[in-house]
Amino acid sequence: MNVAEDTATVGVQAETVHGDVTVYQIPADPTPEQRFAGGVHRLLGGMADEAREPIKQAVADGYVTGRSCFYLILALLSGRTLQQLSKDDLHLLHDVRGKLTEPPSRWTGAIKVVNRILTALEKEDADADSVDDELRGLDADLREEVQRHLEIFLNGPVQAKIWARVFDTAKEERLANERLERAWKFFHADPAGPRVRRARPVTITAGSWFLTIASTVLAAGSLAYLAALAWQEALLALLLCGAGAWVFAHHAAIWRFRTQRRWATDWAYDPARSRPAPVVDRGFVNKLDQQFRRYFRRYLPTGADRERWLTETAGIRRALRDEVAELYRESRIPADRVIWLIRHLVREVRDRWQEGTLWAYREQLRVPLSVKAPCVLGAAALAAGAGMLAWNAVQVNPFAAVLALILASAGGWFSGFGWIGVAAERKRYRADKEVADRQRADRQRDFERWTAKLTGKPDDQEMAHWLECDRKALMEKAMRHYKLEAKDVITHAFIEAPAFPCKRAGVPDGPWRYSRYTLLVFLLTADGVRQMSAVLDFEKAGFHGQRRYNYRYDQVGAVHVNQADDGYLTFELTLVNGKAITLEISGPDPDADEPEEDERTVTQVTLDTAGLGNTLHVLEGIAAEGKEWIAQERKREERRLPDLAEATAGLLA
Known part of the structure; x- marks a missing residue:
């Protein structure tokens, strides 16, 4: 009082x-x-x-x-x-x-x-x-x-x-x-519609495409020249090169996608990482901060220690604040209109904590042996096939074979990283789109539930x-x-x-x-x-x-x-x-x-x-x-x- x-x-x-x-x-x-x-x-x-x-x-x-x-x-x-x-x-x-x-x-x-x-x-x-x-x-x-x-x-x-x-x-x-059932609604703004981060489109620069295609042509041409020099022994070697390259590239793309995605998520959720707030109105960001702190304190998981909960989720809290700030950065959308979304996000974090899945992405994105082993075997098959071609070609024309092998290796190195990068980027886009679609559906349901609850505001x-x-x-x-x-x-x-x-x-x-x-x-x-x-x-x-x-x-x-x-x-x-x-x-x-x-x-x-x-x-x-x-x-x-x-x-x- x-x-x-x-x-x-x-x-x-x-x-x-x-x-x-x-x-x-x-x-x-x-x-x-x-x-x-x-x-x-x-x-x-x-x-x-x-x-x-x-x-x-x-x-x-x-x-x-x-x-x-x-x-x-x-x-x-x-x-x-x-x-x-x-x-x-x-x-x-x-x-x-x-x-x-x-x-x-x-x-x-x-x-x-x-x-x-x-x-x-x-x-x-x-x-x-x-x-x-x-x-x-x-x-x-x-x-x-x-x-x-x-x-x-x-x-x-x-x-x-x-x-x-x-x-x-x-x-x-x-x-x-119905004052007791309706008065509380006056203190809640009409919620702003649900938004999610759009999946960033596959982004490959023109220079990267040129380097990848040029190096692929160089590698393919060099291997073809080696096969021509040793055409009598080339079929098996080419089969090894083709199969090995496909197996290696496919699994290497998965390896790279999982590793990069885990690193990016760890980086976003790291509570000790110093990063600037989104370039939006500071008053808006401050109000979002207040609301996230308020609801993280309110929605304490059952049986959890409050200080441990707040400390371990500090990075997640900051990442979610940045996301909401970016999605609703227009000054005409005040912070009180997105409180429903803040509650929704905090409840999701609490539920994952209680289910023990808050950090499950680390296990989900771990690169398993079933990816690493084929990747290594594919690389070995590619190396073996290229070696067989080079050995047979050296018997015919040593100088030309060595030069072709060098060019094939250089082209293969750059083209391999290029195509692996393209495949990993496409996997990233599909994964981001799946996350965005799931978030959009979840947020739309919660938005409709909250909007219906506010019906009859005095x-x-x-x-x-x-x-x-x-x-x-x-x-x-x-x-x-x-x-x-x-x-x-x-x-x-x-x-x-x-x-x-x-x-x-x-x-x-x-x-x-x-x-x-x-x-x-x-x-x-x-x-x-x-x-x-x-x-x-x-x-x-x-x-x-x-x-x-x-x-x-x-x-x-x-x-x-x-x-x-x-x-x-x-x-x-x-x-x-x-x-x-x-x-x-x-x-x-x-x-x-x-x-x-x-x-x-x-x-x-x-x-x-x-x-x-x-x-x-x-x-x-x-x-x-x-x-x-x-x-x-x-x-x-x-x-x-x-x-x-x-x-x-x-x-x-």
Whole structure:
């Protein structure tokens, strides 16, 4: 849990950006309707600060409907007090007056209920039952939006009735839509398609072909000349030369192929070998390294010693990392999209270790006696046949025979190595192709299995809704622990932050969502602040490590947010006795050299959803004015409520 008097950071385990999702993105040159739609999506995703401007701009540009006016009101009030509502916001509501001309609808009905809630805040004797009845009369989706975004305003006589229903709804919907079976999928990116290294084509240079063919012609011509000199004894010798050459070349090619392939594999898997990483983005390679280390630690073979396993597979781990880096080196394919392949590769290594076949290639590529013996015998038969030809030819013409023998030997040497090299290269190609075909089939099966498993991934707004229900659940838990009723809570505030270590994921222009959160709820009562914090396991919807603090208003010394040079933001509440309650709210990508603009934007959006703005407003007011802040805040709100209520009522005039 990262709430303490002194913080410590573990880090983000893994992160995912769902790059194919565009729900929060607004076109470069949008129409008012497109701008409004983008703003509404952001509001539903819990990003009220990011939603206000596009919704306000769309309405100001003439997109005035019952729906746009309803969401305009929600955007202006969501997560804010009346003191945070600007004069420009009120002017916009006044400017829309008379422009809403559509007949009564579910949207205008919702606006009317919002106005009733605001009007009830002005009256101590407001008819709470009447307001509650009107709220319950709304469609379920609109009622939920009103309760969610006007949460701060639901106090006074209306408070108790609505909060009880809000808490009950949160209990029901925390696990709705198969959250326990689906939430974990959000933290996994859609997998990139399977790739394998293509078998390198047979590569013989033009110079090698020329030398091989020329030397073959020279050797054949020289042997033919020797046979011509000793034609009466040549048949047997030629048969020995031909048979011996074929047997020798065939088995020598196998010998060479096996030896070279074993050397190449040993070289690739040698953990002590120093080699540069593939020429790709270093951040991409670093993330691959992290994931390979993570899964090699996770997928420990049964009964294996961890250190021995990691040490002996270090070379394999590095070779597999290089392979994945080369296959997916395009910058548009982030590392999180190939984690499925990393898991697949690591499982294969683990299974081969458990089966005792991890180093089996050494035995498989060992050159057996059944290859060595024919190779030696073939060479001997070739030498014997050539010797017989040379001996008989010397009897006829010594000088010409010796010269022909020298030329035949030289040509045979070069042609033999040439043709053996060609045959070994072809065997290498066939072996590589078989490996690639087998890998492609295996990876395709695992890719399809993982893709099917990710079916039904929740969208960002579902994640936001579940998190909102979690906040309500913690608030109810705190009220139940402190034995508080709704009327006892003057106001409340939340902060949420990642609980390290955790996974994080997000969509473009959206906030980071975390697999583990630290949630803080502040309940302001007549006697002081009641604070509860807990770690939320988002995937399992469980709370752990609850902590509670109680302090009087006059004990709040200072409240601020520290931004370190490395990009980390830390919330700190200091009491007058020197005790500090700290919470790390956000930080940069742990693998990035410095935060990028996109990262800064996402961080700001994440702070928006974390509820930091309203919480700071409340706690800073208490730190400055103590308990008197509550009374003063109410007076300030009472002066602004009539203007706001009149402005919302005017929308329906």
